Amino acid sequence: MKQFDVIVVGGGHAGAEAAAASARMGSRTALITLRRDAIGVMSCNPAIGGLGKGHLVREIDACDGIMGEAADRAGIQFRLLNRRKGPAVQGPRTQADRKLYRQAIQSLLARYDSLTIMQGEVASLIVNANQIGGVVLADGSRITASAVIITAGTFLNGVIHVGDQQRAGGRVGDAPSVLLAQQLADLNLQRGRLKTGTPPRLDGRTINWSVLDSQPGDDVPTMFSFLNSAPFAAQIACGITQTNARTHDIVRQNLGRSAMYGGHISGVGPRYCPSIEDKVVRFADKDHHQIFLEPEGLDDPTVYPNGISTSLPAEVQQDYVRSIVGLEQVTITQPGYAIEYDYFDPRGLDPALQVKAMAGLFFAGQINGTTGYEEAAAQGLVAGLNAALLASGRPPALFSRSESYIGVMIDDLTTHGVTEPYRMFTSRAEYRLALRADNADQRLTEKAIALGCVSQTRAAQYRKKADLLAAARAVLSETAFSPRELQAAGVEVSADGARRSAYDVLAFEGVTPEHAANLVPAFAGFDAEIQQQTARDALYVQYIQRQDRDVQRLRADEALAIPAGFDYADIPGLSNELTQKLKRALPANIFQASKIEGMTPAALLLLISHVRRPSRRQTA
Amino acid sequence: MDTIFALASARGRAGVAVLRISGPLAHWAAGQLCALPPVRHAGLRVLRYQGEVLDQAVVLAFAAPHSFTGEDSVELHLHGSIAVVAKVSDVLAQMGGLRLAEAGEFTRRAMDNGHLDLTQVEGLADLIDAESESQRKQALQVLSGVIAQKVAPWRADLLRAAALIEATIDFADEDVPFDVSPEVLGLLTRVQQDLAAEHARSGAAAAIREGFEVAILGAPNVGKSTLLNALAQREAAITSDIAGTTRDVIEVRMHIGGLLVTVLDTAGLRDSDDVVESIGIARAKQRAEAADLRIFLLQRADERFDIQPRPDDIVRLAKGDVVQGSIPSVSGKTGAGLDALLAEIAHKLEGKTSAAGVFSRQRHIQALGVAQAALQKAIAALPRATEAPEVIATEIRVALNALEGILGHIGVEDLLGEIFSSFCIGK
CATH class of the missing domain: 1.10.10 (Arc Repressor Mutant, subunit A)
Structure with missing residues (x-):
């Protein structure tokens, strides 16, 4: 039997960042993954950052995390989005070479002495009286720890759709973690179903680049890490093309064969990242849509056509892709597909991303209903820090909406839950002018130093x-x-x-x-x-x-914590309906309670007066 | 927990003044002044401190949790003298460990200790606030959600405007090439105009809530104070045959036609060499100008002062018991013409209330002002929508927050402050 402080299950972006954070805190950390060589794989588009997302990467970097450093090492086309607008809404972004990114993550993880990477499948959790005790691997070996972070991604009940063909699975080529999924299901957490799509991958050697526009990177590249000032890899340009009336006709004629339109998928997809089927149906008046042709690597001919994700059958994909200027002769190396997967309602988590119903169990990443590498990594950071703090008996590290996009995301997730895959936008941050990508270090590094996770x-x-x-x-x-x-x-x-x-x-x-x-x-x-x-x-x-007064007010409400085990039934005058809602939501503080639907000022006051009264704080 | 004290009865001269002490040191503090009677038994005691007699008082002690606040507390039923209350308060403050209560602090402690639930607290606040029939109606109207109905379309327009601006920020890389400024300008301008209109109508609404002011004006010794006393049905102002008896502005609150009205009796208007009287006359004019309605008491129909009646004002011949003329008269002495005068005051004020908006609290009016100012800034920044959309978005958000704040989506501490500030000290 092996012993650790913290176990991280999964080696995606959430898992890698969680393991790194836990290890930086000095915790003995194990990262358990199905495939060691797949740690840091970019399974979707080959890019890091963007609006809101770039802010998250900077904040991770400010806490000495690894995503920013890896993106800088792998970046092959850096652009600062919204460069001509104000600094508060500028977001750094880069195309990343897949192989370089994966290598960077793996070599950065190798730096941590207290981190052990293990290959294996987690079959079940060890639980002692609502307290996590570790995991059991599929080979029967037991690994104990005071905290376990699950970053299972889209593996949970994942179903892949290519047209009317389905198969169980996570990402292409991975086996689904059915055993673990069953264990988590037994926790009786609320679940929902989401979907996401990918475009077909193209062989860049069969693209007629000479007829296409190109989009170069910025003349003066903007790095992610506050420690770096120039790119590491050679820089390239992306191509730009667009769909046309013929493309749209082909898609329209085959809608019935699309997994999403043929009624095969029940999950909810993101509004802001529509498939080509969605675009053709919902924006019927537009006669073209822009496509960015993004090279996946310097020595990799694969091209990611950003903007045409799909779940149409493979032969239809070939037809519509070849109707596009510059792609007339293109070879599809891997058809696009849609994936449906389960997520756990993140309202079941506390602001440290710990499962309320199980002490020591943390969730981070897509399992919480988010989309995107950056969102996943930021959650990984929060879960990793807090798992390490829990293991060493220290109080949790919480992030406020008033200090970081990380805080905005954690609060959005744990207070409101998700109805579509959650993606960060700058408009989610009400204190956007203060929470800039350029000052992430000024906002967070001091706090991170105090926590002990900064070199x-x-x-x-x-x-x-x-x-x-x-x-x-x-x-x-x-x-x-x-x-x-x-x-x-x-x-x-x-x-x-x-x-x-x-x-x-x-x-x-x-x-x-x-x-x-x-x-x-x-x-x-x-x-x-x-x-x-x-x-x-x-x-x-x-x-x-x-905004300062608002910030003070927010922080005061956040500071008024509702203790675990607080008995709502004990408050006379609180309506039954609200008592039930509070019991379900278990808000961590008064700020979260104030966000509960139907919460009235009167009820909130009642709650506050009872939270403040020491005598009624807890019932046995 | 501090021990607090304050006057629980109305301020000023009265038969009895009740000073309330609450908190862990309450019994100890009262024990410094006299031998404390058994709890819940009234005892007549001489209060002494450091050898000096302060007053003779009925002393009533309560032991936690059986008191208004739920804490140990003591009530000192003093003689209702300002000097006595001041002296005892000073002594309590000197003892150390005791302090004067903040507004609403006793009620707040009662709620914190579970002795009042919030609905009771709010009920108490409403009871304190509502004085007149029109206030009752206004409160009911507000209760029925009319403010939320007003705010909803503004909120929708501002959300749309914000969404348009946000789209140019968050989807810069995608397909939002069209210029959103014209639509945003239209939305912001419309809301801004609506806000300005409501803001203009809020004055009358606030007057209903806080009371109208009606000033009585006229020459010295024309019977203004007599008229005030007749309206108030008590001897509120000193009257005499000597011209210039009233020097300062005397205010009396009363109900006229279901409205809360403060009637102002003022110094008689004349040229005076007396410094004190001159100040009184200047003050009379100043208050009369600011009042919602003025009653001019004239000695003859063509009498004029340097303050002119406005079209809406009421003009009466004074001393209607002895003088008759071409315009209606009134006599405070006999009551002749008093009912007609009351009816006219009610009619004129009702006319003002018909234009009243629904935003009556200072908090509402301030929020309208904040939203208006933010929208002005947003509109001014709109030509720079391409370079600084985040600034426009921020201003729209400020406006939205201000409007939502009216509906109560505000921070908890503010809410507490708002509610408890409506109580006076000692409650």
Whole structure:
């Protein structure tokens, strides 16, 4: 029998990040996966980041996680999305070479001495009186631990559809984890069914690139990790083509043979990532849709046509793909397919991603109803940190909506649950102007250092940068200038007599760090990166100050924890309906309770007064 | 838990003033002043502190949990003198460990200790708030959800506008090439105009809730104070034959035609060399200008002052018992013409209430203002929708939050503050 502090089941993006986080915390960690060589595989599109998603990767990196570093090592076309809009809504993204990414993840994991990677299938959980004790492998061996993180992805009751053909399975080529699925089903957690689709993969050597537009990366690539400043791999461009009337006709004529339209799939798919069938039906007035042709690797001819995921039969896929400009002679190396899978309602989790009904059991990733590598990895980070904290008897590490996209996602999941595969958007973050990709380190690294999951190298580099930023800001805030002085330095400002500091005017339209340096020569002594970051911080100051009261309020509500085992039946005056809802939801704090549907201000007050009263806190 | 104290009865001169002490030190504190009678037994005691006699009082002690707050508490039934209450309060504050209660703190403790449930707390607040028939109606209307009905379409419009802007942010890479600005501008402008209209109508709504002000104006010794006393049906103001008896503004709250009205008696209007009287006259004019309605008491029909009656104002010949003329008269002394005057006041104020909106609380009106200001900023930023959509989105969100806040989707601590601030200290 082997003993660990934390066991991570699954080696996808959630599992890899969870294992890394747990290991960074010094916990003896085991990562158990069906295939050691499949750790870090990008099963869907070969890209990391994007809007909202790029924010998550930066936040993972700020906690010294591995996804950002791996993306930098594997990135072959870096673009900062929304580059011409404000910094709050800019998101870094890269095409990633599949092989380089997988290798990067595997080599990063190999750095951790306290991490053991084991190949095997988890058959069942060891449970002692509602407390997790470890896992049993299919070969009968027992591995014990105080915490177990399940990152089972789409393996749970996965069914793959290609047209009207189905088979049980997870990703193509993987065996489904039927045994584990049964064990989890026995926990009586609420479940739902979701679907997701993939496009056919193309042989890039059969694409007529010469007739296609190309999309290069940014001239000055933006990295994910705060520790990196330039790409590692050679950089390439993507191709752009589009569907046409003939493509749409072929799809329309074969809708009845599509798994999704032929009635074979009951799961709910994402609205924002529609299949080509969805696009043709729902946007019937559009005569074309854009397709990005994304190379999967530098030495891999496979191309991922982003924008035409499908569950049509293989021969129909060939017909419609070949109707597209540049793809007339293309060879499909693997047909697109749809996959249906079970997820567990994440409202059954606490904000540490621990299953409320089973102490020590954590869920992270697609099993919680999310989609995307970044969402999975961010959950892996939270689960990994908290599993390690639990194993060492320390209080959980919670992430607030007011401090991070991670906090936004965890709160969305555990409070509202999901109705479609959950994907991060910047619009989900109400404090978006404060939660930027550019300041993820300023928001989270200090907290991560305190938790103990940050290397000395990163901590030192972070502190140096933080000191420089504070100094730059102080220098700019020191002196207030008259409108005349500002105008002389090239700053457009009304002659209203008000004196403003250089930091104040950095928020004005058209004011650059150069203007600030004109006003305050000492500012020119800081390097360009510090100057730019100071300008980004200054840009939204007035909005962020206005939101401060909301943030304080939110944090106060979050801080008012509802103890585990709190007895709602003991509150006279609370309606039966709400008592039942509260018993089902088991909110972790007053903020979560306030989000429960049907919750009234009156009921909330009642709840607060009882939570605050020590005498009634707990019933035996 | 602190031990708190405050006057539980109304402030000012009265037969009896009840000072309430609640908390772990309540019995100890009262014990410093006198020998505490057995709990739930009233005892007449002389209160002494450091050798000095403070007052003679009926002392009533309660032991936790059998008290209003659920804590140990003591009521001191003092003589209703401002000086006595002030002295005893000072002594309690000096003892150490005791402090003056905040507004609503006794009620809050009662709720925290399970002695009142929230519906009772709210009922108490409503009982304190509603004074007039029109307030009752207004509260009922609000209760029926009319505010939510008003806010719903604004919310829908703003959500649509926000969604359009958000789409240009979050789907930058995908197919949102069209310019959303024209539709957003239309939506924001429409809501902004509706908000401005409601804001304008909220003044009358607030007047119903908080009471109308009616000022009585006229020359010295024309019978303004006599009229006030007749309206109030008590001797609220000193009257005499001496011109200039009333110097400061005297306020009396009463109900007229189901409306809560504060009638203001003011110093007689004349040129005066007396410094104090001049201040009184200036104050009279200032308050009269701000009042919702003015009653001009004239000595003759063509009498004029430097403050002019507005079209809606009421003009009466004074001393209707001895003077008759071409315009209606009233006499505070005999009551002649008083009913007609009351009817006219009621009629005029009702006319003002018919235009009242449904947003009557300062909280509502502030929220409308916040939303309006945010939408103005959003509209101003719209030409930069391509470069700074996040700023527009933020302003729309501020407006949405403000409007939703009216409906109660607000932070818990604010809610507590809102509810308990409607209680006065000592309750």
